[in-house]
Amino acid sequence: xxxxxxxxxxxxxxxxxxxxxxxxxxxxxxxxxxxxxxxxxxxxxxxxxxxxxxxxxxxxxxxxxxxxxxxxxxxxxxxxxxxxxxxxxxxxxxxxxxxxxxxxxxxxxxxxxxxxxxxxxxxxxxxxxxxxxxxxxxxxxxxxxxxxxxxxxxxxxxxxxxxxxxxxxxxxxxxxxxxxx
Numbered sequence: 001x002x003x004x005x006x007x008x009x010x011x012x013x014x015x016x017x018x019x020x021x022x023x024x025x026x027x028x029x030x031x032x033x034x035x036x037x038x039x040x041x042x043x044x045x046x047x048x049x050x051x052x053x054x055x056x057x058x059x060x061x062x063x064x065x066x067x068x069x070x071x072x073x074x075x076x077x078x079x080x081x082x083x084x085x086x087x088x089x090x091x092x093x094x095x096x097x098x099x100x101x102x103x104x105x106x107x108x109x110x111x112x113x114x115x116x117x118x119x120x121x122x123x124x125x126x127x128x129x130x131x132x133x134x135x136x137x138x139x140x141x142x143x144x145x146x147x148x149x150x151x152x153x154x155x156x157x158x159x160x161x162x163x164x165x166x167x168x169x170x171x172x173x174x175x176x177x178x179x180x181x
Contacts, residue, residue: 030054037162041170048155048171055152060144063091063118066127068136069099070115078113081134087127088134090117091147118144 010016030050037044072078075096082094099112115136119127128139151166159166 034162037158038164044169045171047158051152051155051158052148053146055154056146056148059149060147062120063144063147064121064124065116065142065144066119066124066131067114067116067140067142068131069138070096070113070131070134070136071111072113073111075113078115082115082117085130085134087119087123088117088130090119118147 030047032043032047037047070078070081072081075098078096079094082088082090082096088094095116097114097116099114101112115131117127124141128141131139156166159169
């Protein structure tokens with residue numbers, strides 16, 4: 001539950017936390033006037049942004065960003081290693097970048113890379129252990145706030161309900177006929 005941190009309030013009031021003690025679950029619903037959406041493009045643009053932000057946040061809640069320092073012969077070799085390991089592929093593949101550090105003296109240490117992947121929260125610990133087994137070190141885990149991908153499915157559903165073709169909808173000053181804006 002996370003409402004109290006020490007339990008003092010619970011004890012003082014003769015209360016106890018129970019497992020699965022949710023009082024209520026709720027959801028939000030976006031309501032809009034069909035005529036206004038069709039007649040006011042600026043309103044449709046605001047609704048697009050709301051849908052995109054909500055969807056981006058809901059998707060991100062399921063993932064962590066994981067960064068690990070990896071040794072390898074090249075960025076491609078590190079990427080291949082991760083792509084072959086179950087659960088380490090990320091959303092569309094890992095991002096691998098050079099790590100610039102100094103080894104002994106002033107000579108830069110080569111073949112050291114930072115690999116970034118997105119991992120489902122439920123698979124986090126297994127992914128960290130797999131990275132460590134592959135030689136990963138300095139593993140950083142960060143919560144995701146948003147994951148913006150292509151147009152949200154809900155946006156396409158709204159346009160369909162309004163009878164609009166995505167190719168004809170002008171969001172942000174440019175046509176998004178290719179599914180992106």
